Amino acid sequence: LDKAIAIRPDYYKAFANKGFMYSKLKNYPEAIKYYDKALDIHPNYPEAILNGVMAKFEVKDYNGVIADYNKFMDINPFIEFETNAIYLLVQQSYEKIGNMENARIYKEKADSYSK
Numbered sequence: 001l002d003k004a005i006a007i008r009p010d011y012y013k014a015f016a017n018k019g020f021m022y023s024k025l026k027n028y029p030e031a032i033k034y035y036d037k038a039l040d041i042h043p044n045y046p047e048a049i050l051n052g053v054m055a056k057f058e059v060k061d062y063n064g065v066i067a068d069y070n071k072f073m074d075i076n077p078f079i080e081f082e083t084n085a086i087y088l089l090v091q092q093s094y095e096k097i098g099n100m101e102n103a104r105i106y107k108e109k110a111d112s113y114s115k
Contacts (some may be wrong), residue, residue: 001018015037020051035049046072046075053086057093062096064095083113
């Protein structure tokens with residue numbers, strides 16, 4: 001990936017893939033750095049946004065989770081997720097910042113997958 005980045009420093013997917021690699025290694029601060037770099041180049045790259053949501057949750061950046069989720073939904077308003085995982089992260093993030101009303105809304109969305 002470093003070679004790809006050196007050859008094409010505007011190749012956002014290489015940065016996102018490097019972020020994913022760091023996420024797999026549980027080095028979330030480094031992962032976030034590379035997801036953010038991918039988004040600097042391609043601000044609406046959905047994989048970088050959603051993977052960033054998960055990494056930000058791991059470092060307890062709950063406001064970042066919510067902001068990135070909202071950004072993702074702004075550019076993909078009709079998406080249907082395959083699992084409830086993203087809703088659970090958003091729900092837990094709202095709980096952590098004390099917004100219980102929004103936490104309840106996202107818990108209901110998450111619960112709708114198990115019915």
